Every structure is written in C-alpha cells, then in structure tokens.
Amino acid sequence: MRVKELMDTKFLRVYPEYTAKKTIELMYRKKRYSTAVLDDEDKLIGWVMSIDLALIDDKNKKIKEIMHPTEDVITLNENDPARDAVVKIVEYKVTSIPVLNNEGKVVGMVRNCDITKTLAKLYDIPVYNLFKTFEKEIKGITWNELMEAAAVVTKHTTGEEISPKEYEKRIENTTFGQALWACGGLEKFFAGLIKIGEIAIARKIAKRR
C-alpha cells in the first residue's frame, strides 16, 4: 500500500496572506487541528497548528508571520510506502502529515484517524474466515474434521473441554485481534493453527491409507 491510497484528497487550503482570524474560523468549521499553507501553485510553504493560532494576541496577523517554515514540516511523498506514514505519525506524534507529489505540490493529507482505521481492519477479520480458508485450501478435509482437530488442540493447550460445535460457535464471534490477545500474540496464535492443521492433515492421510 502506498501513501496515496491512505491520504485524504479533500484538505483545507490556507494561503500566506490569510489572517489568523480567517484561518481559525476555517479550521474550526472543518474540525482541523493543523493545516498546510500553500502558494498559488499548491506548493507547500508552511504549516500551522491550532495551538499556534491560540497563542497569538493579534488575530489580524497574517499566516505567513505565524506558520512554521517548510523545512520544519514532516512530509510524505504520495509514492512512499504506507508504512512510512505510520512510522512518522508515531515518531513525531503528529495528527496529520501533508503529502507531496514529485513536483512538491500538496496532493493530500494523511490523518492519524485514517491510519488507525486502516491498521485496525486487520484486527477485525473474523477468525471464522481463516478456518474457512483452511477448509478450502486443504482439499479432502471437511469442516467437521477441522472443528474436531481444533477442539483436540484446545484441550491439549488449555485443558478446556470444548466440543467441535462449541468451537465453531466461538470462532463465529471472535476477531483476529481477540484471538491474538487470547493466545498471547501472533506467533502463539499461529502455533495453535499449525497444530490444528497438523492433526487435520495427519487424519486425512491416515484415512487414505
């Protein structure tokens, strides 16, 4: 995934000749905490945060007198990997980052809430889907055999007596995130799945003999 797939292309345009007053009203209306300052060609020339605007006494002051200069602004290129946006948001603790194209024009804004939304999607995938993938990929294994294997592994690892039916019911209401949390991390979740797979595959091969 690239930054351009993450960014919001509908962003606030603030110009250096704007007064603080006008900018505050715009930001308030659009619910923005910070905004890029652009020249007439959409090139980035500065950055303003709402707290900078709160700090000044004279609201007729021009934005060009208040803004942080470009060299102090964290930016991204639209072709950067999306991961760079995550790394910069975390490292600099900013809420949004302007995105430039190769000509230095601002083409979008990456916002922390959009990043959170994107990152969180993975955690919300139902575990049920993963077992359905399991069933589909290992030809010759039935859904019931898979649930049986899962019940056996659960008994082995946690001591809990659970029927294949109960296991099925449980994974219908479990997300990947919840499963990771319950298992103690990706590697452990993965180890459990491997054990289930191993039992299911071994049974399938035993049946064939």
Place this chain on the structure above:
Amino acid sequence: MRVKELMDTKFLRVYPEYTAKKTIELMYRKKRYSTAVLDDEDKLIGWVMSIDLALIDDKNKKIKEIMHPTEDVITLNENDPARDAVVKIVEYKVTSIPVLNNEGKVVGMVRNCDITKTLAKLYDIPVYNLFKTFEKEIKGITWNELMEAAAVVTKHTTGEEISPKEYEKRIENTTFGQALWACGGLEKFFAGLIKIGEIAIARKIAKRR
C-alpha cells in the same frame, strides 16, 4: 488488552478557574491539542480543544466558560477493551480520549499516536519468526524442508522460480505487514502458509513410511 494498558497516565490537568491564557501556554508547552478539565477530585467536568481557545477573543476568559460540558465528551473506562478506544478514535475522529475509573475520576488519556503504535506492532513482526514457529511446532520437520516447501508453493502460486536459500533470505527481510500486502490480505497469506504446511507435513509422513 484493556484501555488501562494503552493509556498515558501523565496527562495535563486543567481546572475550570484557569484562564484561557494559562491553558494555552500549558498546552503549547506540553504539545497537546486537547485536554480534560477536572475538579479538585480529578473528576471530569469538561473538555477543551486548542481550536476552541484560538476562537475566543478575550484570553482572560475562564476555562469553565469555554469548555465543552462532560455530556459532550467521548470517554472510556479504564477496564474497557482496548478495541473500544480504537473504535471511538475512528468514529469520532478525535486525537485523544480521557479515561475514567469506576468512580468517574480521570486516570489517564488514550492518544491516537499510542494506538497507532500499538496497532502497528503486529505489522512489524518478521515473517521469519512465523516460520521459526512453524519449525518448532511441527516436530520432525527441518528448517530446510520448510524452505523447500515454501519454494515449491511460491513456484505454484506465482510462477516464480526461487531457491530455498533465496526464500530464506527473503523472509529475513519481510515483515508480516509487507507479506500481507504482497499476498493480498490475511486470508491469502494464511492460505499460502497452509499450503507450505501441507507439503511439509505430507513429506514428513511420506519419509516415515
């Protein structure tokens, strides 16, 4: 994971009798975009954003005249599942949420950048670790056999000729996030692993005969 494990317990304390001026200076110094307003017992009585402070003309105004009332503030309980914090950050597009205990006292602040950091950790797990788990969990399968199976599956699914050694080199430098992106999602990544497991296990069983 619970909200209390995510929250920052070092947060700004702002009181209703503070002036806007004092609060702006505090928020500027601590780099906060928004802050909880507390009473003397740390109970939440309001919420102030930097843009609210930018909007007012008289900086001697008291915070109690500017703050949003408690009923309009998004909050979390320290015992809520961490997922609730993610859902609220995404739904309300806020940068931080005050965390209350059962007595209604503010005990921390959940910040979007901390959530991003936590969510992103999963994406940064090396795929190499997952294969090491594989090797450890399936007794009797060697690392080389696993890499051979992985090379076979890669050839099958993408047509790419890759040696087991090259595959090993590749996963040393690949994170879970990159692998998901390359495969097209969790289910597909998972399907690839299942195929590798199936081949490796089938070979192991064949060897035993």
